[in-house]
Amino acid sequence: MNIREEVSKMKKVSPHVAALPPEMRNRALEMIRDALNGEKERIFEENRKDLMAAEQNGVPSPVMKRLKFNEDKLLDVSRGIGQLLILPDPVNRITLNRELDKGLILKRVSCPIGVIGVVFEARPDALVQISALCIKSGNCAVLKGGRETTYTNRILFRIIYENLLKAGYPENCMLQAEQHNEIDELLQCDGLVDLLIPRGSNSFVRYIMDNTRIPVMGHADGLCHIFVDSEADQDKAIKILIDAKTQYTAACNAVETILVDRSIAGQFLKKLIDAMSKEGVRLRGTKEVTDLIGGETIGEDGFIEYLDLTASVKLVSSVDEAVDHINRFGSHHTDCIITESAEKAEKFMELVDSAGVYQNCSTRFADGFRYGFGAEVGISTGKIHARGPVGLEGLVTYKYRLYGDGQIVGDYASGKSQFHFRDL
Amino acid sequence: MNIREEVSKMKKVSPHVAALPPEMRNRALEMIRDALNGEKERIFEENRKDLMAAEQNGVPSPVMKRLKFNEDKLLDVSRGIGQLLILPDPVNRITLNRELDKGLILKRVSCPIGVIGVVFEARPDALVQISALCIKSGNCAVLKGGRETTYTNRILFRIIYENLLKAGYPENCMLQAEQHNEIDELLQCDGLVDLLIPRGSNSFVRYIMDNTRIPVMGHADGLCHIFVDSEADQDKAIKILIDAKTQYTAACNAVETILVDRSIAGQFLKKLIDAMSKEGVRLRGTKEVTDLIGGETIGEDGFIEYLDLTASVKLVSSVDEAVDHINRFGSHHTDCIITESAEKAEKFMELVDSAGVYQNCSTRFADGFRYGFGAEVGISTGKIHARGPVGLEGLVTYKYRLYGDGQIVGDYASGKSQFHFRDL
Numbered sequence: 064m065n066i067r068e069e070v071s072k073m074k075k076v077s078p079h080v081a082a083l084p085p086e087m088r089n090r091a092l093e094m095i096r097d098a099l100n101g102e103k104e105r106i107f108e109e110n111r112k113d114l115m116a117a118e119q120n121g122v123p124s125p126v127m128k129r130l131k132f133n134e135d136k137l138l139d140v141s142r143g144i145g146q147l148l149i150l151p152d153p154v155n156r157i158t159l160n161r162e163l164d165k166g167l168i169l170k171r172v173s174c175p176i177g178v179i180g181v182v183f184e185a186r187p188d189a190l191v192q193i194s195a196l197c198i199k200s201g202n203c204a205v206l207k208g209g210r211e212t213t214y215t216n217r218i219l220f221r222i223i224y225e226n227l228l229k230a231g232y233p234e235n236c237m238l239q240a241e242q243h244n245e246i247d248e249l250l251q252c253d254g255l256v257d258l259l260i261p262r263g264s265n266s267f268v269r270y271i272m273d274n275t276r277i278p279v280m281g282h283a284d285g286l287c288h289i290f291v292d293s294e295a296d297q298d299k300a301i302k303i304l305i306d307a308k309t310q311y312t313a314a315c316n317a318v319e320t321i322l323v324d325r326s327i328a329g330q331f332l333k334k335l336i337d338a339m340s341k342e343g344v345r346l347r348g349t350k351e352v353t354d355l356i357g358g359e360t361i362g363e364d365g366f367i368e369y370l371d372l373t374a375s376v377k378l379v380s381s382v383d384e385a386v387d388h389i390n391r392f393g394s395h396h397t398d399c400i401i402t403e404s405a406e407k408a409e410k411f412m413e414l415v416d417s418a419g420v421y422q423n424c425s426t427r428f429a430d431g432f433r434y435g436f437g438a439e440v441g442i443s444t445g446k447i448h449a450r451g452p453v454g455l456e457g458l459v460t461y462k463y464r465l466y467g468d469g470q471i472v473g474d475y476a477s478g479k480s481q482f483h484f485r486d487l
Numbered sequence: 488m489n490i491r492e493e494v495s496k497m498k499k500v501s502p503h504v505a506a507l508p509p510e511m512r513n514r515a516l517e518m519i520r521d522a523l524n525g526e527k528e529r530i531f532e533e534n535r536k537d538l539m540a541a542e543q544n545g546v547p548s549p550v551m552k553r554l555k556f557n558e559d560k561l562l563d564v565s566r567g568i569g570q571l572l573i574l575p576d577p578v579n580r581i582t583l584n585r586e587l588d589k590g591l592i593l594k595r596v597s598c599p600i601g602v603i604g605v606v607f608e609a610r611p612d613a614l615v616q617i618s619a620l621c622i623k624s625g626n627c628a629v630l631k632g633g634r635e636t637t638y639t640n641r642i643l644f645r646i647i648y649e650n651l652l653k654a655g656y657p658e659n660c661m662l663q664a665e666q667h668n669e670i671d672e673l674l675q676c677d678g679l680v681d682l683l684i685p686r687g688s689n690s691f692v693r694y695i696m697d698n699t700r701i702p703v704m705g706h707a708d709g710l711c712h713i714f715v716d717s718e719a720d721q722d723k724a725i726k727i728l729i730d731a732k733t734q735y736t737a738a739c740n741a742v743e744t745i746l747v748d749r750s751i752a753g754q755f756l757k758k759l760i761d762a763m764s765k766e767g768v769r770l771r772g773t774k775e776v777t778d779l780i781g782g783e784t785i786g787e788d789g790f791i792e793y794l795d796l797t798a799s800v801k802l803v804s805s806v807d808e809a810v811d812h813i814n815r816f817g818s819h820h821t822d823c824i825i826t827e828s829a830e831k832a833e834k835f836m837e838l839v840d841s842a843g844v845y846q847n848c849s850t851r852f853a854d855g856f857r858y859g860f861g862a863e864v865g866i867s868t869g870k871i872h873a874r875g876p877v878g879l880e881g882l883v884t885y886k887y888r889l890y891g892d893g894q895i896v897g898d899y900a901s902g903k904s905q906f907h908f909r910d911l
Contacts, residue, residue, distance in 0.1 A: 078838040176870050278871045299893040306895030412888050414502040424891025435908035447702045448872030464836050467848025469723040471730030484859035
């Protein structure tokens with residue numbers, strides 16, 4: 064397949080896909096949900112081929128779990144589509160409606176981004192979720208999933224694409240890439256692809272960012288912090304820390320560095336190490352920390368993203384010091400303060416420069432489903448446009464529509480006409 | 488000056504600048520306006536040094552006009568600051584306020600982007616406008632203006648920075664770069680600078696885009712179209728076309744390509760060439776066009792951005808054909824249809840993939856002041872975040888604030904707790 068040629072065709076149909084009415088986009092989603100359920104036995108059969116191959120290749124069992132597409136996963140994606148169906152249309156929302164002068168009306172209207180390329184890990188349910196988000200938001204998409212689920216991806220994509228055509232979508236509205244070298248071809252499609260969303264390992268996301276002129280949304284690192292303030296409810300803190308570290312260690316929103324106010328360290332670190340040890344979590348700390356509770360001592364270069372049952376611990380003397388550490392060493396993803404002081408929480412939230420700033424709850428809440436977005440295409444640590452979990456709103460932009468009746472700028476430049484800027 | 492070192496200091500103070508209350512930001516703007524007026528004679532004196540040097544270097548007179556900073560320009564920038572003062576605060580706007588579950592509240596709150604680097608042409612009024620927008624929006628800024636106004640830039644920046652400190656801003660909240668090689672140093676400051684806004688020639692903007700990992704906002708090209716539909720009011724069309732081509736030829740929102748419906752070409756092109764000739768505008772066209780009205784014939788590669796008294800002309804048979812031409816050859820900046828048919832206008836506006844889509848008015852309206860934004864830092868043709876004239880709203884992003892009381896994800900994953908997603 065020549066990716067550039069296929070994506071050129073997609074670019075040409077994308078304004079027409081963007082203009083499809085919301086009823087048609089929703090109808091397509093319903094048809095896809097029904098077809099996935101109708102053809103489930105065939106999907107499960109294809110998935111078994113992927114699982115067998117993975118087993119032969121000695122894929123570890125936590126990864127195997129992600130490759131699986133069974134009744135549970137089907138129920139999840141069906142529910143996800145159901146949620147998207149009832150969410151309001153993100154397209155054609157009027158966010159500015161202003162009379163500039165008599166008969167000169169300016170409207171800012173949300174519209175789809177256009178052509179989106181998504182490269183994602185081997186998780187068949189992700190293929191369905193990402194497609195569904197793109198369909199609901201009026202975008203065309205090029206999808207490239209992990210090769211470990213090639214058979215499952217292929218049948219899922221076929222069902223989705225066939226039903227889009229049945230629902231009245233134009234050809235080339237969606238495309239599946241299957242070969243790894245096609246990713247590099249996709250990266251060269253600037254001018255045709257409007258946005259790239261890579262998901263996967265740090266090194267993979269960084270490779271994408273470094274090798275394309277297309278805007279990239281997402282994040283390479285997920286180095287999240289929890290700061291236990293002197294006014295923390297310590298039992299609450301322990302409960303939250305365990306969830307944030309162990310509920311899903313491989314997630315980007317798992318906690319990696321624990322900051323503790325120096326004034327409560329003597330008492331709190333003992334509780335922390337007891338609770339964490341029970342869960343199999345290994346703590347590494349600065350010298351000051353390991354002097355108190357033992358374990359491996361780390362320096363400034365030790366505050367890393369583990370993605371396993373390990374965490375770094377450091378003492379600080381104030382909210383300000385915690386903020387400085389987080390802004391300097393963090394990845395601007397999601398960071399939390401545990402405190403009963405509303406004042407300190409506000410200060411922390413104001414000064415920490417991250418997509419998510421939390422008080423008294425687990426960093427694992429940073430997720431599109433948990434924010435009520437139905438699903439997410441990813442989590443963005445960029446500040447330009449979408450930030451945090453990216454649902455439908457992150458997949459639309461806007462254009463300014465200006466309606467006139469012969470107005471020319473010369474009349475305003477000369478003072479013959481004057482703007483009056485009245486919001487309608 | 489070591490740019491990286493200075494920008495590191497700025498990065499460190501930027502969360503504190505972002506947290507300054509709106510009253511303080513407005514107060515600083517008032518003080519700057521007063522000081523500019525109070526020291527105007529010294530500013531004009533410095534400006535005369537720049538103008539003398541420019542004259543000696545044989546700078547052409549339209550450019551000389553831009554270098555000038557006189558009573559008129561001072562009045563303009565003072566008025567601009569006055570407009571910004573009364574605009575609502577773009578920071579701390581709550582755009583989502585949702586109860587996820589009892590005691591678990593999610594707010595999406597707008598916040599400054601952080602550290603913005605702006606590289607702009609030799610226009611002293613631009614320095615004041617850009618600084619004022621950054622101050623109102625709570626951002627820190629590195630400013631690099633054109634070297635032809637070095638003396639004027641220096642005194643304007645000194646007045647602005649001194650008054651920021653007087654108003655209570657921290658040191659390093661704003662920085663002026665003066666040497667051309669400092670631009671390259673700035674491009675290397677990824678991780679410290681959050682956004683770059685380059686203004687200037689196509690080749691300069693493209694150089695910036697190609698040589699940095701920092702997000703860039705702006706546009707390289709401004710290839711704007713006006714399509715004269717078969718149902719156009721032809722006199723209105725002529726009046727608009729003359730304004731869009733001649734009112735300021737060097738502007739990015741001037742019209743460069745005129746598309747005319749084939750069914751009215753015989754009659755309309757005669758009117759067009761008569762009117763345009765009187766204004767000194769030279770028309771180039773496809774063979775079909777030059778067969779009718781003479782002039783230079785162009786091929787597919789002839790649809791370029793002129794920025795002078797020249798325009799390309801082509802015939803099309805429908806709105807669809809006009810849209811295809813614009814989406815293929817245009818720069819996604821601002822494009823207009825002249826028609827009395829509301830239906831055709833809607834179709835054109837829906838399908839043209841540009842930041843501004845107009846009906847029956849001049850493309851020259853694409854401007855932050857004319858949209859009622861007070862001023863603009865530039866015009867963006869990117870779709871990720873800001874699009875079109877970028878005023879205050881384009882200079883803020885948002886963060887998600889989540890307030891809890893000990894909630895952990897495990898309880899929701901296990902089904903022990905359930906989200907109820909209630910917008911407040």
